[in-house]
Amino acid sequence: MDQSMKILHVINGVDAGGAQTLLEQLGANPDPAWELHLVVLLGPGALSERLEPHFASTTYLGLDRSSWRVDDLVRKVAEACREVDPDVIHSHLVQADLAVGLAPRPRRTTGKVTTVHTAGLSFGEPPRTRLLASGLGLLAHRFDAAVACTPRALQYMHGRGYPRSRTHVITNGVVVPPRQAESRRPATLVSLARWHPMKDFQTLLEAFREVVTDIPEARLVCAGFGVDKSNDELRKLINERRLEDAVSTLGPIDNVGTLLRAAKGLVISSRYGEALPMAGLEALALGTPVVTTDVGDTGELTVDRFQLVPAGNPGALAHAMTLLLTATQDAYEDLSSRSYLRLSANFDIRVTVERYDALYRSVRARRTGG
Numbered sequence: 001m002d003q004s005m006k007i008l009h010v011i012n013g014v015d016a017g018g019a020q021t022l023l024e025q026l027g028a029n030p031d032p033a034w035e036l037h038l039v040v041l042l043g044p045g046a047l048s049e050r051l052e053p054h055f056a057s058t059t060y061l062g063l064d065r066s067s068w069r070v071d072d073l074v075r076k077v078a079e080a081c082r083e084v085d086p087d088v089i090h091s092h093l094v095q096a097d098l099a100v101g102l103a104p105r106p107r108r109t110t111g112k113v114t115t116v117h118t119a120g121l122s123f124g125e126p127p128r129t130r131l132l133a134s135g136l137g138l139l140a141h142r143f144d145a146a147v148a149c150t151p152r153a154l155q156y157m158h159g160r161g162y163p164r165s166r167t168h169v170i171t172n173g174v175v176v177p178p179r180q181a182e183s184r185r186p187a188t189l190v191s192l193a194r195w196h197p198m199k200d201f202q203t204l205l206e207a208f209r210e211v212v213t214d215i216p217e218a219r220l221v222c223a224g225f226g227v228d229k230s231n232d233e234l235r236k237l238i239n240e241r242r243l244e245d246a247v248s249t250l251g252p253i254d255n256v257g258t259l260l261r262a263a264k265g266l267v268i269s270s271r272y273g274e275a276l277p278m279a280g281l282e283a284l285a286l287g288t289p290v291v292t293t294d295v296g297d298t299g300e301l302t303v304d305r306f307q308l309v310p311a312g313n314p315g316a317l318a319h320a321m322t323l324l325l326t327a328t329q330d331a332y333e334d335l336s337s338r339s340y341l342r343l344s345a346n347f348d349i350r351v352t353v354e355r356y357d358a359l360y361r362s363v364r365a366r367r368t369g370g
Contacts, residue, residue, distance in 0.1 A: 005360055008037045008086035009055075010077060010100050012093045013065075015045035016194050016225040016252050019092040019117045021278035022149075022172050027054025029175060029349045031357045039080045041073070041095055046225065046252035057084065070098070078103040081110075088113055088360045094136065101139040111363035112143045115170075116162075119152040119275045119296035137161025144363040147356075150297035153275040168359060173352035174281045176344045182287060182333045187325045188219045189291075190263040192256060192279040193270070195226030195234065200293075202237060203314050204269035209241040210318035215325055220267075221259060223250040260288045264332070265324045268292035268301075271311045276300060284343035287336040291320045300346070303338040 014020050024047065027036055038055040043062045052058045061076045077099040081089055088111040091100035097114050105112070137160035140146055146162050147170050148154035154169050189208075193199040201222075208220050220243075227234060228251030238247050253259065256279070260266065266283040268274070270293055280290045280301040290301040293311040302308045306323050309316035327335065 003033045004035060005031070005033050005088065005357070005364070006035045006037070006084070006086040007360060008039060008081060008084045008089045010039045010080075010089060010091045010096045011041070012095045013042040013045050014040050014047045014051055016047065017093075017117075018172070018275075018278040019115070020047050020051070021282070022115075022117075023092070024051055024054065025172075025174055025278075025349050026353065026356065027051065029353055030054075031353055034357070037084045037086065039077065039084075041077070041099070046254075050254060059083075070102070073099045074102045082106045086110065087364050090115070090360075092117065097136055098139065101136070101142045109364070109367040111145075111360070111367050113145045113147065113359065113363060114140075114143050115147040115149060116153050116157050117149055117275055118273050119150065119156050120272055140166070144366065145359055147359070148275075150275045150300075152296045170352060170355045170359065171347060172276055172278055172281060173347045173349035174278070174285050174343070176348050177285055179287065179337075179340055182336050184329060185262065185264045185332075186219070187215055187217050188221060188263045189265050189267050189321060189325070190259055190283075190288075191220065191222045191227075191267050191269065192224055192259075192282075193222070193227070193268070194224040195231060198270050198273040199224075200269045200271040200312065201227075201234060203271070203293075203312055203317060204267065205237050205241055205243060205247070206314035207269070207317035207321060208247065209243060210314065211321050211325070212243065212246050214322055218246065218321075218325055220247045221250065221263065222247065223253045223256075223259065225252050227251060256282055257286060260286050263288060265321070266290045267317075267321060268298060269317060270295050270298075274298055281343060281347050284339045284347070287340040289324060289332075289335045289339045291317070291324055293317065300342075303342055304335060 036055045038058045040060045041063050043060050059080050085106050090113045091097045140162040146167050149172050211218050228249050260283050274296040276297045283290050291307050292298040294308050295311050299308050306320050309320050
């Protein structure tokens with residue numbers, strides 16, 4: 001029996017995000033039997049150079065982000081799928097799910113899989129995204145399997161009408177590097193988040209203003225799509241709190257590991273929508289503790305009660321960041337070690353790959369009658 005598997009991933013864009021980071025992890029650490037291909041609805045993005053080497057082919061459809069032409073979207077995705085002729089088509093994010101769900105299968109035996117990367121949407125999302133997401137549960141029967149990346153994401157899917165018989169939980173993972181000796185880190189915190197209402201930069205910056213009042217040498221480095229000096233709204237938030245000298249905005253970066261290694265902690269300030277942020281897993285892999293709001297399953301990134309705080313509460317977030325920055329070296333090294341151990345025990349990419357491979361093969365067997 002042929003054990004090879006041709007997998008086609010379809011995703012909205014490749015500028016930044018947890019779904020894109022998961023694709024990079026799957027592509028860099030594939031099952032030996034996988035032949036991976038990638039279709040991107042938009043054009044090349046900030047992560048293109050990191051993603052492309054891991055795929056046998058990468059196709060950019062160049063669609064207009066603001067277009068409502070669903071017929072055009074479905075037609076172009078269908079053409080790209082026929083060109084690759086995969087065993088399984090695996091979609092990520094709302095627009096890609098819509099296109100793959102509506103597009104005809106290249107063959108009767110072609111399987112369709114989707115992964116849901118969120119635990120909920122809000123009115124902060126664009127109206128079109130909310131409208132499309134509300135209909136995906138009705139479209140889910142056109143997929144052979146729907147994957148939730150966390151238990152909370154699974155609850156969200158069931159609430160949207162995804163068939164329970166076709167839903168699965170496969171937790172995200174990253175490479176677990178060898179543990180490095182811990183050295184004293186500066187009073188620097190990192191935020192790895194794109195510019196979006198769900199990321200709640202207002203609460204982050206309000207909290208950090210309180211931190212700087214108590215710890216004048218504290219610094220916050222923000223990196224992500226839209227988080228740069230050209231963002232007037234973000235710059236206003238920073239200036240209003242007189243944080244110009246304490247906060248840096250880098251935009252999209254490709255040296256996340258370097259940034260995290262040099263920081264005392266990662267801060268996740270999201271108000272809603274998170275399931276299990278890939279940035280948090282990347283931090284734990286380097287022994288960098290995470291302070292996070294309690295959204296989705298972000299609590300899985302913490303090892304001490306103080307690290308998890310209510311969403312939208314600047315005072316609580318500031319208190320947690322201050323505790324992290326003022327921890328003694330012994331206490332910090334213990335926190336770092338336990339963070340790394342949580343990652344290695346629960347979020348190894350090799351386990352994620354094994355589970356996806358088993359799902360792909362199950363889907364193919366059902367489609368082919370094998």
